[in-house]
Amino acid sequence: MLIPFDIWSPIFRAPFSGDVTQEITPRFLPPDIKGSPAIEEKVVREVASYGKQLGKVLEALQALAAATGTDLPEIDALVAEVETVKADAKEALRAEAKAALARLKAVDEDAWREVRGG
Known part of the structure; x- marks a missing residue:
């Protein structure tokens, strides 16, 4: 005998009704990053954030612009x-x-x- 819920049970998953293990690893980088995500993540964690890296590039651009008189x-x-x-x-x-x-x-x-x- 089928009850109405039997029709929905293959597609409906109640909380904790399936595999409840999940790797929870903080990720700083999107999974589709070019190059080596491991290297990029290590640089961001151990050397400098993207903001810090970009800040250095912007400082260098401003210094170069000032030295050459370029706006x-x-x-x-x-x-x-x-x-x-x-x-x-x-x-x-x-x-x-x-x-x-x-x-x-x-x-x-x-x-x-x-x-x-x-």
């Missing part, structure tokens, strides 16, 4: 935008820290004093 307005605009994002992120972090300190002071003033160093 690079798109590069200058890009650098300015990056600096704005960094400044905004720092300000947001400061605001979060101030809010966390205010919450700590309200709940545990002794711990607040300890964290403040006094």
